[in-house]
Amino acid sequence: MAAIPSDPAQLAALIKSQNLATLLATMTGNGGLAAGKTVEAKLVSLDDDGNATALVNGVKVALVLAGPEARQAALQLGAGLMLKLAAPAEPGAPLQATLVGVRPAPPNSPSAPAPAGQPAPSTAPPNPQQTQAATATSMPPATAQVAAAPVALQAAGTTAGTASVVPQAVPASPRTIAGPLLGAALGRQDSLAPLFANLGSLAQGSVALTLPKPLMTLVDQILAQRLPTAEARPVTAEALKAAVARSGVFLEARQAAGEVPTPQTDLKAALQSLRDLLKPAVEGAPTARWPLPAEASKEAQPQPGRPAMRSTPEQDAAASAPAKARPAPPRDGLLTPQAAQEPSLNSAARPATIAQTLFGQAEAALDRIALAQYASLPQEAARLDQPPPARWLTEIPLALPNGTAVLPLEIERDPPQSGSATPDAPLWRVRFALDVEPLGALQGVVTLQGRAIGVSFWAEREDTSRLLRQATPDLETSLLRSRFDSAEFEVFTGHPQKAKAAAGQFLDRRS
Incomplete structure (x- = not known):
C-alpha cells in the first residue's frame, strides 16, 4: 500500500469530517x-x-x-x-x-x-x-x-x-477521485483473520520463545481491540459502538478533529505501527527499530518435551504466502463471512519469516481497511434536492474460543421518506455476516424506523435455521420488552439475494 501521510497536521488539512476522498487521493x-x-x-x-x-x-x-x-x-x-x-x-x-x-x-x-469571437464573461x-x-x-x-x-x-x-x-x-465526486487509486490495494488486500491468527500464536508463545518486547507489546495492544464474545460478557450496544469507532475507518476523521488515536484506541493506527516496526527488519535495514533474536534463534528453540525442528525454505515460503485474497468490501452486494483461521506460523519459523509474514499481513489488512473507507464514501445523489444515503462499511475482529473471526458490518441510513409509515424517521439498516461453529455461515439484516424493528437471518445450514426459528418467539418478546412498538423476525435457509430493495421501505428483507 502506498504511503499515506502520518503527520496529523497534514492529515487534518486533507480530511473534512468523514470525507475520505482527499486522503485516498494521496495514495x-x-x-x-x-x-x-x-x-x-x-x-x-x-x-x-x-x-x-x-x-x-x-x-x-x-x-x-x-x-x-x-x-x-x-x-x-x-x-x-x-x-x-x-x-x-x-x-x-x-x-x-x-x-x-x-x-x-x-x-x-x-x-x-x-x-x-467570444465576449468576455459578464461580471454580474x-x-x-x-x-x-x-x-x-x-x-x-x-x-x-x-x-x-x-x-x-x-x-x-x-x-x-x-x-x-x-x-x-x-x-469530481470523492469516489471518482479515489477509485483509480485503489487498483494495487484490490490485489493485495486480505482478511484480518490470518493476521490475528498469527498474532494469537505469538501471544501464546507457540511460535517463538523469545521475541522483542516492543513487538510483543504491540501484539497485545492489537489483540486487545477484539470484541469479546464470552458468555460471561455478552456483547452490548455500547461495546459494539466502541468497536465500530476504533475499527480504523474513522482514523483520519478523528485526527482531523484534533484527536490523537493510539494503537490502543484505533485498529488502523495499531496496524500502521506494526507495519512501521517490522519494515526495517523486512528491508534488512541496519538501523532496525527492534533487533532480531540471536543467530541461534534461526532454528526454533526446543520446547519442553518437544524436539527442536528446523524449517526448510519451502516451509518458510508456505508460512509467508498470503491466504487467498477475499473479495473487496462491497458497495452493493453480499458481505463475506470470515471464519477464524489457523496460524500460518509455527514453532519452526525463522525470525525473518515471522517478520515478513506479519509485515505482509499487516499491509494486506491496511489495504482492506482503505477499501472499506472507499466503500463508505457517499455515492452521487440521484436528485440534487436529496442527499444520498449515508453508509459505513467496517469489519470487527471477534475474540472466540477457537481464534479470531471477523464480523463485516454495513451500516446504512436513508433519509426520511414521505410515503412511509413514519415519514419523519430515517430508516436505519445494519447488515452483518458471521461464520462461527457450530452455527456455520450466517448473514442478517436489522432494520429500524422509528420504534419499529425487523430482523432477518439467512443460515447456510438447515439445522441452524431450525434453531433460529425455535428462538424467534423469545427474541420478539425480548425486543418488545425493550419498548419497541413492533418487532418482526424471519429466518431463511441459504443466502440473501443481491438485489437491493428501494430505499425507504421499512423492512428490506431480501438485501
Whole structure:
C-alpha cells in the first residue's frame, strides 16, 4: 500500500469530517503522468488559440485545447483542473484525459482572455435559472492534447445561446477521485483473520520463545481491540459502538478533529505501527527499530518435551504466502463471512519469516481497511434536492474460543421518506455476516424506523435455521420488552439475494 501521510497536521488539512476522498487521493505513489491516474493541474495561462499552461505536481505542462467547445470554455487563471488520464489514441500520440472537475480560482485571480469571437464573461451574477440550464444541457465533450507532458483534456463547454453564462462545472465526486487509486490495494488486500491468527500464536508463545518486547507489546495492544464474545460478557450496544469507532475507518476523521488515536484506541493506527516496526527488519535495514533474536534463534528453540525442528525454505515460503485474497468490501452486494483461521506460523519459523509474514499481513489488512473507507464514501445523489444515503462499511475482529473471526458490518441510513409509515424517521439498516461453529455461515439484516424493528437471518445450514426459528418467539418478546412498538423476525435457509430493495421501505428483507 502506498504511503499515506502520518503527520496529523497534514492529515487534518486533507480530511473534512468523514470525507475520505482527499486522503485516498494521496495514495498515488508517484507524481508522474500515466494512464488511469487522476491528477490536479493549476491553470497558469490560456491564450486566444486555446494554448494553455498548467502546473501538475509542480511541473509545467503545455495543454492544447482541441475542439470548439473546449476553446469556448470560460476558465480563470489559477483554477484547479481535475484531469483523469487515459491512454493515447495511437502509439506515440499524447495521452488523453477528461476534465472531471474544476476547482474555482482564489479570489482576485486574473481571468483568462476570452477566445476570439467570444465576449468576455459578464461580471454580474448569472441568473440562477440560466445557470441551471447551462449546467444541465451544456456538457458536450471536447478534447485537448498536451505537448510537454502528454495529456489531453475533455472540457465542459457552453452553447452559443449561453455563451455569456459561466457554466457551473460539476466537481469530481470523492469516489471518482479515489477509485483509480485503489487498483494495487484490490490485489493485495486480505482478511484480518490470518493476521490475528498469527498474532494469537505469538501471544501464546507457540511460535517463538523469545521475541522483542516492543513487538510483543504491540501484539497485545492489537489483540486487545477484539470484541469479546464470552458468555460471561455478552456483547452490548455500547461495546459494539466502541468497536465500530476504533475499527480504523474513522482514523483520519478523528485526527482531523484534533484527536490523537493510539494503537490502543484505533485498529488502523495499531496496524500502521506494526507495519512501521517490522519494515526495517523486512528491508534488512541496519538501523532496525527492534533487533532480531540471536543467530541461534534461526532454528526454533526446543520446547519442553518437544524436539527442536528446523524449517526448510519451502516451509518458510508456505508460512509467508498470503491466504487467498477475499473479495473487496462491497458497495452493493453480499458481505463475506470470515471464519477464524489457523496460524500460518509455527514453532519452526525463522525470525525473518515471522517478520515478513506479519509485515505482509499487516499491509494486506491496511489495504482492506482503505477499501472499506472507499466503500463508505457517499455515492452521487440521484436528485440534487436529496442527499444520498449515508453508509459505513467496517469489519470487527471477534475474540472466540477457537481464534479470531471477523464480523463485516454495513451500516446504512436513508433519509426520511414521505410515503412511509413514519415519514419523519430515517430508516436505519445494519447488515452483518458471521461464520462461527457450530452455527456455520450466517448473514442478517436489522432494520429500524422509528420504534419499529425487523430482523432477518439467512443460515447456510438447515439445522441452524431450525434453531433460529425455535428462538424467534423469545427474541420478539425480548425486543418488545425493550419498548419497541413492533418487532418482526424471519429466518431463511441459504443466502440473501443481491438485489437491493428501494430505499425507504421499512423492512428490506431480501438485501
